[in-house]
Amino acid sequence: MWIYEKKLQYPVKIKNPNPTLANVIISQLGGPDGEIGASMRYLHQRYSMPYDEVVGILTDVGSEELAHLEMVSAIVCQLTRNLREEDIKGTPFATYFVDHTTGVYPIAASGVPFDMKYVGVKGDIIADLNEDLAAEQKARVTYDNILRLCDDPDVREPIKFLREREIVHYQRFCDALRVTQDKLDSKNFYACNPSFDKGCGK
Amino acid sequence: MWIYEKKLQYPVKIKNPNPTLANVIISQLGGPDGEIGASMRYLHQRYSMPYDEVVGILTDVGSEELAHLEMVSAIVCQLTRNLREEDIKGTPFATYFVDHTTGVYPIAASGVPFDMKYVGVKGDIIADLNEDLAAEQKARVTYDNILRLCDDPDVREPIKFLREREIVHYQRFCDALRVTQDKLDSKNFYACNPSFDKGCGK
Amino acid sequence: MWIYEKKLQYPVKIKNPNPTLANVIISQLGGPDGEIGASMRYLHQRYSMPYDEVVGILTDVGSEELAHLEMVSAIVCQLTRNLREEDIKGTPFATYFVDHTTGVYPIAASGVPFDMKYVGVKGDIIADLNEDLAAEQKARVTYDNILRLCDDPDVREPIKFLREREIVHYQRFCDALRVTQDKLDSKNFYACNPSFDKGCGK
Amino acid sequence: MWIYEKKLQYPVKIKNPNPTLANVIISQLGGPDGEIGASMRYLHQRYSMPYDEVVGILTDVGSEELAHLEMVSAIVCQLTRNLREEDIKGTPFATYFVDHTTGVYPIAASGVPFDMKYVGVKGDIIADLNEDLAAEQKARVTYDNILRLCDDPDVREPIKFLREREIVHYQRFCDALRVTQDKLDSKNFYACNPSFDKGCGK
Amino acid sequence: MWIYEKKLQYPVKIKNPNPTLANVIISQLGGPDGEIGASMRYLHQRYSMPYDEVVGILTDVGSEELAHLEMVSAIVCQLTRNLREEDIKGTPFATYFVDHTTGVYPIAASGVPFDMKYVGVKGDIIADLNEDLAAEQKARVTYDNILRLCDDPDVREPIKFLREREIVHYQRFCDALRVTQDKLDSKNFYACNPSFDKGCGK
């Protein structure tokens, strides 16, 4: 279980609303490589992992991604605060506004609601760790692209923090994969599954 | 942010695997009225709520739903433990197994992956609280149906606990709605939105 | 069955095309809280309702929502009439136009086609009526938002009519819930289902 | 608008419940070629049709499809009536039951909720009429397949009625296409659109 | 199997980037009537076709659609080449860019990823050929609409080539349907399926 602590992992204090930028950043909440997918991926992959250290990494990283989704939500919320109707009418934000007013609803930048199809849980340690490495790289690219599109330092600072964390996570999953391959038969490491193939890696 | 505490909100200790039952219960993880949808609904609706007590209720309940999704995952995981290939071959569980082995992947009982389309965030306190009341009732029905289909006391006890919590949440959202209506103009309580209509409820 | 009567429930006569506004209003046709979802929700929930007066309300309201989806379609159609290619090229309407020309296709404002995942049918009278109350509030908010984004009186008048009807429907579902709770055991009204739990409410 | 008449287009009186058969027939409600898609296709294609007789055919057929979806719902409802929990536990119907009890929810036989992606509205008379011809043939095949899987005469009779109607609709759309081609330049009939290409067919 | 030949079916050489136009044209890659759907439709329908000449047509046309999806991808790629960040920031292309940079990802113009729900495979020759006729008409309309929205001759030429091919395919499917009807009982041609109904067409 998780205990809520009433503070963001990294502070978000945005002075100027910018709904056009919010429309882009929201992808890191509910988009294909966003934080909801990330937390759900790691917190669910835990159950079929055969090694405690890998379960531990997934729990840590998955819980941290919950903190990240709260940060991204806070960014989106602050970028759409205090808008007047004239700031919305006829802008691209209007298509979001009609269905969600200025609430925070988890979608991709394209407008497509979050879908668990973006997430893989194969119940196989090698496949799942490769999925996790890919996920962190894809999230890193999304943050890179947000930084390419955003000048406001109030937004850039928390985004840079989030981007750095994805790189740290990538390295942790690299370690997890190395540990796993050492435990399994190194020659055939992607050819067996310890839950089903009894002699696997022995 | 959330701090992980390594214990389930209510213990799950299932002795007998039952993949057919897991196929049904998984809906309360990734189904239309499951715990992922519940936590995401409340944790995101928070941002557009005008009253602190309502934000507090949504944060509390949303964080508790995270604990519930961990419980449902644990139930699904334990019901599919130690299966032999003969327990899977030719059974309805095989269509899940081919894509997820015995990992825990958030889908509805129908096999459809979780989709945020099940969740409403309207950025309007009256609409969102009505959504929450409905969500709790729908989750309650799902637990009722699981109980109708399940005889194993090891499974029934945590499910009964989860069902009770939905009723408590329903009552909390009833309170939140009452508080809100008292603060708004009681005659027109569903006709204005404090974020946009300045005189609303004054 | 339904007999078609060749007239709109409320007249729609729009003089000036406005594809940008059509892009927003279309959400009340095929969006998360639009009229297709509304009619399908009520017309299908009817089958598991234990009380005739509730079946009657659902049939009435569901049939009226069919009339509403015809009104919203007429609004969208009239707002995209007589466009020249220059009115479309390079505008946000172009992404709709490429796939549907100026036909009326049921999508959300985000561009996502209508999906029945927006609709709940639980086969439980208390849950389904709570769903209906939420649905009416969410539709009401969508109409509120359309009014916030729209100045054209030709469009505002039918939208205001539709918004008023949602409030009337909300009140009818409040009545239905009251009637239902009187018939069921008032203390435990959300804890049983008359189709399965024989003594329920007796 | 549509006036509800409290009778089915063709009577449905099923004596014996059969949830396994209901699981299959429900596809003709919410499946890829089901009656919801059919009614929504025709009732929305109307708006961009240049000829009154074609608008009339689409309105007629679309309204009749509403009557058909009511018939299919009635069949599904009657096939799942008076089930005891023992009739559901461990059967394939259990995955439906957990989320919808014995309510009628519009899905495909696969369990996937209805999605408007099954429906095409191109805003082009030739393309839309070809879509309609294909839709009627696909619905006809679904009814053929239901008849291949169903022995109960109480179910077969209304299904045969529905199948016959699809063939009548196919013929009406053939007529509509013929009328249209006569009006357009017969050599180039699929190469222009009267709404955009002014000299088209002149 | 397919052997790759390193050349486009028709040359694509676009001098001027135009991400707004790419946003529209991409629908003919991953949209409801795009080339991915087309190739997948024909290449999969082949398996249940009873006549060799129809299998041959489906294989030919399906393989050609693979070449078309390569052409549409090349158009999208070339229209988004050499963009500077200033060309993207604040434009409608930004919502695509954040998730895919300038990679080519198969979506509809609306932003919705390609979904096989757009494609019908009924396992019935009459229904499937009607589906194919409709598909070609719908693709033709999409190309018509692209031409209405596009002035750049470098883009128009390959699009006109693709449009012409759809008309040729339509004619081939007309021929296939004629051949099929001649082989089946002409009076009842849409009322039987040679795979199941043994006497069908004899």
Add this chain to the structure above:
Amino acid sequence: MWIYEKKLQYPVKIKNPNPTLANVIISQLGGPDGEIGASMRYLHQRYSMPYDEVVGILTDVGSEELAHLEMVSAIVCQLTRNLREEDIKGTPFATYFVDHTTGVYPIAASGVPFDMKYVGVKGDIIADLNEDLAAEQKARVTYDNILRLCDDPDVREPIKFLREREIVHYQRFCDALRVTQDKLDSKNFYACNPSFDKGCGK
């Protein structure tokens, strides 16, 4: 473009129909890690790759995956051949049969139609190659699971061939990643994108 050669990459000759097994194997056609997703992933990622050898690998592997989807389709087709109605009635295959007869339609084992959401194209060489490594591992697990559920040697042989090819592809993508990292600044290899960050890797 691709030239069709009328032979399978590896022969498929199945003597005994087995629709239950077809229901499982079809996931390697239209499921989350199936061959349609694989071919579409590689053939579209090509366009944003900066190095010719990587483009070459993606073209090769993507074209081979087209051959694989043809093999999986052939397996599914042959497993559902010559069924009598009695072989389908009341079996899990009936929910597939009602909508597709014995045609081959690309879905996951769960019944969910193929969705491009399973596929990532980030327009970034490091992220895309990590995605590809994960994709090959996930496909390998699916084939492992099929082998765990399948005794028929006629089916096992082509499945084993397909599984081996995924391992070869994994190794080719490992090589591609190594080549790429050598070309980029080895310390920061996942921190830049040669298309946007000019000094990247210099």
